[in-house]
Amino acid sequence: MNFSRAAKAFGVPASSISRRIADLETALGVELLHRTTRTVRLTEVGALYLEQVRAGMALLHDAEELVGQRSSAPSGTLRISAMPSYGQLLLMPALQDFSERYPDIVLDVQLSDALVDLGRDQIDIAIRGGSQPQDRVVARRLDPNRFVLAASPQYLAQMGTPRTLDELTQHRALMYRGPNALIKWQGLDQDGWHEVPxxxxxxxxxxxxxIAMACKHRGLVLLSEWGLQDYLRRGELVQLTLEQPLSVGRGGESGIYLLYLQTRYQIPKVRVAVQFLVERLAAGMTGQRDEPGNRGSR
Structure with missing residues (x-):
C-alpha cells in the first residue's frame, strides 16, 4: 500500500489520502487497513470491501463507456486474452481482418495460459480451453478441442507405430507445460482413466x-486438432489412432470458449468483436457455425 503514489496520482498531499481513508473507516465502523511503523496492508474486511468497490467502479465505467459510444462507431481499446497457440494460429489472422473493418478500435492482445478474471483484470474478451466455465460469464463454444496424437512419417518409420497405451512407453513424448504444471497424458482402459507413464x-x-520438434522427427505430440490440422493435411505429420482413448484430461466435455461479461456486451466495441469472432472462429474445422445449444451463460 503506497499512500505517496496514490497522492501523486490525485495531485494531493499524502496526508490527505490518509485522512480520507480514516474518515471512510469511521463512517463504515471497521478497520480497512492494518498499519504498523513499517507497512500498511489491507485487513480481511478491507480486502472484501475493495473487491466490492472495484466491481461497482467497473459497472460505472461500463455505463459511461456505453453512453459515450451509443451514437458513434465502435471505438476505444479492446482488451483480449487468449491462449498463445490458439492466439497465434487462429485469433491473430481473424483480428487482422477485424482491424480493417473497425479501424477505430485499438486491440490490446495478451497471449497467456494464465487464468483471468474478466472484471478484475479489465479483460473484455478471453479465449480459453477446458470445460465450460461455471462462473458469471457468457461462454460461446468455438471448437470441441479434440486432442490428436501425431508424429512425422520418418519418426514412425524409425520407431514404429504405437497401437496401444502400453506401447506408448517405448516412444519419446513432446509434452506441453501448462501455467502450473506439466500436462500429463491420460489413457482410458478397463480400469478407468490413468496417467500414461x-x-x-x-x-x-x-x-x-x-509441433516443430515433431516435424523434425523427435517424438510423438498430443495437441488440439485445430493446431495440427495444417500439418496433417500437408503430410508433415500423421494422425495416430490407438485402441484405447488418449487425451490430456479424464473425460468430460471440453472445448475452446470465447468468454465475456454480459454487462459489457452492450458496449459497441465488445458487441461487434464478439459477433465477428464467433462468426469467424466458431466455423472451426468442420465449417459449421456454432449452434445455440453450444452456448452457455452464467
Missing amino acids: ITPAFISNDGASL
Whole structure:
C-alpha cells in the first residue's frame, strides 16, 4: 500500500489520502487497513470491501463507456486474452481482418495460459480451453478441442507405430507445460482413466515449438486438432489412432470458449468483436457455425 503514489496520482498531499481513508473507516465502523511503523496492508474486511468497490467502479465505467459510444462507431481499446497457440494460429489472422473493418478500435492482445478474471483484470474478451466455465460469464463454444496424437512419417518409420497405451512407453513424448504444471497424458482402459507413464523428450509451453520438434522427427505430440490440422493435411505429420482413448484430461466435455461479461456486451466495441469472432472462429474445422445449444451463460 503506497499512500505517496496514490497522492501523486490525485495531485494531493499524502496526508490527505490518509485522512480520507480514516474518515471512510469511521463512517463504515471497521478497520480497512492494518498499519504498523513499517507497512500498511489491507485487513480481511478491507480486502472484501475493495473487491466490492472495484466491481461497482467497473459497472460505472461500463455505463459511461456505453453512453459515450451509443451514437458513434465502435471505438476505444479492446482488451483480449487468449491462449498463445490458439492466439497465434487462429485469433491473430481473424483480428487482422477485424482491424480493417473497425479501424477505430485499438486491440490490446495478451497471449497467456494464465487464468483471468474478466472484471478484475479489465479483460473484455478471453479465449480459453477446458470445460465450460461455471462462473458469471457468457461462454460461446468455438471448437470441441479434440486432442490428436501425431508424429512425422520418418519418426514412425524409425520407431514404429504405437497401437496401444502400453506401447506408448517405448516412444519419446513432446509434452506441453501448462501455467502450473506439466500436462500429463491420460489413457482410458478397463480400469478407468490413468496417467500414461511416458518419458518426455522435450517440454515447452509453446505449442508451435512442440509441433516443430515433431516435424523434425523427435517424438510423438498430443495437441488440439485445430493446431495440427495444417500439418496433417500437408503430410508433415500423421494422425495416430490407438485402441484405447488418449487425451490430456479424464473425460468430460471440453472445448475452446470465447468468454465475456454480459454487462459489457452492450458496449459497441465488445458487441461487434464478439459477433465477428464467433462468426469467424466458431466455423472451426468442420465449417459449421456454432449452434445455440453450444452456448452457455452464467
